[in-house]
Amino acid sequence: MEEIIRVDNLSFCYPDGRQALTDVNLTIYRGETVALIGPNGAGKSTLLLHLNGILHSDGVVKVLGRSVDDKNLRWVRSKVGLVFQNPDDQLFSPTVFDDVAFGPINMGYSEAEVRELVTRALDWVGMRGYEQRSPHHLSVGEKKRIAIATVLSMNPEILVIDEPTSNLDPGSKWSLIELLRGLAITKIIASHDLELVQALCQRAIVIDRGVVIADGATSHILADKRLLSTHGLAPAQKIE
């Protein structure tokens, strides 16, 4: 299988001294859908921010075999599409079109290409016809879909999503899960929504306090009640 992302010995310390990641190693292969699960503050988002070079620190992150450094940031960001948790942070333009076009324009595509990429990305997320709407008049579910489109329009090889289902009602959540299932692309999904993980991901990585605790088949990990409850992913177990 082709390695698409490889993280070696990654440690990260925030400026205030808090250790967010300690010696993280993982490899993602092409075509996989991998869940990154862990409690609040486990370091999931921090890890995601390393995958496209927004944060960098000790250790090596390799994308498609090339290690991420200051010179290839642009290339890395066109390959690794990162969707942030809060769509109000992700969508910052006056219209949906401008937001979805932001990535492709930065990549230097021509006007005709940008228009085509935008139309196609909005088609993928089922939001065609929303081009001229203003993001602050959309529902949370619609905003989440547009946020995904803003990244898909750059034709990434890996889609990295932080908490895709947070703040969604069950209806919107399941339609978003169906949408993600339909996208034929390597996906890394950080979440503590185990329903989503079970529905979408073949593989799950458990992370807590910046350390990788477990990495294996989703069915295997979700069956291990003890592992889940120790790391805040299931109700605490009674001691017998």
Next chain:
Amino acid sequence: MKHSFLDQYSDRDSIIHRLDPRTKLITTLFFILAVVLMPPDRWQAFALYFFLVATLILLSRVPALYVLKRSLVIMPFVVLIAIFIPFFKEGEVAGSYNIWLWQVSVTYSGLQVFWNILAKAWLSILSLILLTSTTKFSNLLKGLEKIRLPRVMTMILSFMYRYLFVLVDEVMRMRQARDSRNFGGGRLWQIRTIGNMIGTLFIRSYERGERVYAAMMARGFDGQTRTLESLNFRQLDAFFGISLGLVLILAMVLNLWY
């Protein structure tokens, strides 16, 4: 939460809506210049300007009552600024009053300047309301960019437009959270709470700024801003620009003549 639109009625259709934003921006600017530069005693010219802006509002099919209401929201600020002028301007005294220890007098020329400021401000405000309610905010920004307003300025305006309501929501949620836990307390306590809220709001906005910047970087932003060319200047724009320019020049010439 639901919000009113800053650019309400801008999605309707009329001759004015169809104009290029640049045409509207530039003609509005010239209209305001012409209004402001007209000497105060030429009431015929002001009548003409009013007639002009009223015609354009009718043509735009934006409800006149809406325009009127919006303009009245801004007028109190103008009154507040201009209210002292009649007392300070020197000239023939129209009336003099004793207020407690002071004697104040109002002059005719002062009153004239006062009314004139109100009239000029009102005409300018009307034209600006016409501009913003017939042009989508995003198109207005594109227009400003095309007439070479520095990109940093248009970006600031664009973020303001995008995040204004997000912040209003945040303030509303904070107020609800405060009110549901606040049982009286002294005035000093209240002020302290408000101070804390402002501080929190500032920190949250700052952190949001960092996250937005990260989201921009994640999509290849590198400090350079790029845009698509998507405005087109048409015959209608040339026609509108020239005719409005002619009317304004006509008003100036008439003014010189009499």
